[in-house]
Amino acid sequence: MITETFRTADAKLTVFLNGPNWDGIPAATFGNFSCKSSEAGAEILQKGMEKVRSAGIDRIIGPMSGDTWHSYRFVSDSDGSDPFMMEPTNKPHEPDVFRAAGFAEISRYFSARVALQAATASAPPETDGYVLEAWDGSDPEALFRQVFALSTRAFSNNAFYKPISEADFMAMYLPIVPMLKRELILFARRHDGTLAGFLFGIPNYAEGPNPTSAILKTYASLEPGAGRHLAHKFHKTAFGMGFENAIHALIHDDNTSADRSAAEGATIFRRYTLLGQKLNG
Template identity: 80%
Template sequence: MTKETIKTADAKLTVYLNGPSWDGVPAATFGDFSCKTPDAGAEILFKGVERVQDAGLDRIIGPMSGDTWHSYRFVSDSDGSAPFLMEPTNKLHEPGVFQSAGFTEISRYFSARVPLRTAAGSAPPETDGIVVEEWDGTDPEALFRQVFKLSTRAFSNNAFYTPISETDFLAMYMPVVPMMKRDLILFARRRDGTLAGFLFGIPNYAEGPNPNSAILKTYASLEPGAGRHLAHRFHKTAFSMGYETAIHALIHDDNTSAERSAAEGATIFRRYSLLGRKLNG
């Protein structure tokens, strides 16, 4: 990944020159951004734009640390509650710094919460085509190799998707293994045993060692209906484990998951924006 970090006394920015395509056109991304003041942020964004122009690119996406596998998105609206585990965060003034530099919103996301007592009772129709099972707790590397293979297929049509190597994927997820609960790592399999979907849930340890909420962090499916069965099993299991609330994390506004979250009675508590700028547009 071609990148360069720019620092001043009061700001930092990393410019990634081989970011994802935006409407079919190669784009750079601005990630790892922080600034103490709007003026310091404006100065470093100007320097970043110069680097992108020197590289012959005219589109920039941000904040994004190179791709959607890593940290991206600004918090754009919040109820003021504390960040949950692995949630993106930023200073209140930082989105405005990007907007003042000509960036506009190109994608929207949200997180929502729902009482597990409510969500656990919302069962999907029975089916004999999908079987949901939990991870057996052994060989976490093999677990994430399975997740990697399905993720690359399930997410390949998503906006701003770029491929990642299996080695890089494992390097991202293996450090999380000590925090995982096997009961919240779920697989959906077809009747012939082939993998149709997965769900990665994790306790919200940002609340401390004994959290009240569990995070539905990521799920993906290749079979219609598999995601709904995975989500129901997650809610039911988390409730039986004593968690009170489920967090539906970082959902794209246009994703089918957004409709399911609303149907289950979840309430949005945070919104996020991904911004972009066309330098010659």
């Protein structure tokens, strides 16, 4: 990844020159951004924009640390509750610094919270196309190799998608293995053993060692309906483990899972935005 980090006494920014495509055109991304004041932020954004122009690139996406596998998105609206584990955070003034520099919203997301007792009330229609099973807790490297392989297929058509190597993916996720609960890592398997979908859930350890919330972090499916079955299984399992709430984390506004979250009675408590700028547009 081609990067350069700019730092001043009151701000920092990393420029990633080989970001994802935006509407089919290569873009740079601005990540790892922080500033103590709007003036300091504006100054360092200008340095980053000069770097992008000098590289012959005219599109910038931010905040994004190179790709959507890593940290991206600003918090744009919140109920004031504490951040959950693995959630992006920023100072309230930082999105406005980007906007003042010419960036505009290009994508929206949200996180929602639902009481698990309510979420388990309605089950999806039965299916015999696949079988749901939890991770058995063994061989975490094999677990994440399966997750990586299915993720690259399921997410490849998403906006701003950019592939990464299996080694980079493993380096991101293997360090959190000690925090995983095997019951919250779920697979939908076809009868021939191939994967139809997966769900990655994790306790919200940002609440402390005994959290009351479980995070539905990511799920993906290659078969219609598999995601809904996995989500129901996750809610039911988490409730049985003593969790009180589920967090539906970081959902794109236009995703099918946004409709499912609303249908299950989840309430949005945080919104996020991804910004972009066409330097010659």
